[in-house]
Amino acid sequence: MSNPEKAILGMDIGGTNIKAGVMIGNVLQDIRSIPTPSQESQEFILEAIAEMIASYLHHDIQAIGIGIPGLIDTENGIVLNLGNIPSFRKVHLREFLQARFGKPVFINNDANCFALGEYKFGEAKIHKHIVGITLGTGLGCGIIVNRHLYCGFNCAAGEWCSVPYLDQDFEYYCSGKFFLNHYQKKPKSLSKLAHAGDPEALKAFAEYGNHLGELIKNILYTLAPEAIVLGGSIRKAFPYFKESLYANLATFKYPSLSQNLKILISELDETAIHGAVALVDEYAVDRVKEV
Template sequence: MQKAILGLDIGGTGIKGGVLINGHLEDIRSIPTPALESKEFILNTIAEFIQTYAHYEILGIGIGIPGLVDTKQGVVLGLANIPSFQHVELKKFLTERFGLPVFVNNDANCFAIGVHKYGVGKPFKNLVGITLGTGTGGGIVINGQLYSGVNSAAGEWCSAPYLDHNYEYYCSGKFFHNFYHSRPKTLAKAAQAGDPEAQKAFHEFGHHLGELLKVILYSLAPEAIVLGGSIRKTFPLFKESMYETLHTFSYPTVLENLKILISELDETAIHGAVALVDVEKDMVSI
């Protein structure tokens, strides 16, 4: 049997898994999330999915979820788009079922530690990871360690008030949907083909993202900020306006030392989930 760490990314539409073997993520697979079913049904679905990896010698399980978590107890306080998954003792359930160490955290925190441990964030002890997708999430790594805060809520700049809503409203796919009635991917194709309205959309998005990054710089002044999520692939379309806004930041010497990087990992959420086991517990090096 191969020794492995199992990582799970549990979301409102899908449950995705993979195993870390000798430092490489392998055997990626997924199933639909039974989002409208009972808590018990969903827990058993997760357990059955984990059981499909039984041919490995699993040393620990890391799980990322899009919501707040009591990371010490492994209790999911709420999970986006899954009504029944509130105050769920996920760690206790899985530990009793499989007899393995289990670690649960917010998926944006998983992204941050994942890119630090396995991605472009490796060279930096202090970084922030920002996920740009359907929503916006943030995670913090300080001195090489994930900082989750109370109930994994550290780095939730997306919920801070901005203009007439919050940063997530302007720095995620919601911006394109609400103001341009289209998906980022569709608008990106149009912008690349020279459509001025689509180009304007990404110019505005870059400005709003720049304002969010300024707040992060005032809060933490990290060495690096790593952008992830599906919208990261459109970076060339909003890079210029983002930097234009960043250059209004009050402390130029901080900007001079800042690296803004684009995550190259396609399975960042799972990388981050396995990093919860590898980093938080430091239980094994494989």
């Protein structure tokens, strides 16, 4: 990191939990989690975030990185909207936290933080162009181009979740929604059944792998990354959808891309916090001067 003697605070703000940890000497430690007061007012939630940050001040905090779902005005540090926290609309989060703590604050979309965390701290670090895909309750994607995070305007780049696919969109078929809507089971339950050889569960994951293959082909046509990193809870079921995924990719029009594509499975714990920490090195030069 910028200064290995000092701590970088990383925070992952989600609709269910707010998690944080400090990076000291490239080791993430002191990881904590609190329930997100998602139904409270904007002011209440801001104070909850500030209180959590204050609990880390016994460390020598150099800067703060924050990952959060939704669209973000990264230049001004404004959270534009957050679907699962209704009161978070046009929240001047950076301004609030810098006024409170006097530290540089860097804010970005949580899926972008996942991709950046994998690039900085995971196996994807050897590649120049990667896309990180989080497979969970929803679908998220983050993009690394020429070893740097690419966000687009208001962090809206990589929103393949909303791209129309079949009768719905990619999120419907490539997240946990697929299993709930088509098999009335959660992915974790189906994974246990697949492990036991259950035919219906194996069929579910075979179908899922085919849909995910269509998403990855869409990404290949758009960005031609060297590697795709799969994260989120569904990644743990990779052995059950690996075969159908690769079978789908074998139909890609440009074999020189698909046959050389590396599909990596995230092995990092707390990748979102790693990515929030990594925001500091990604943007620190300009922002530290301003604070």
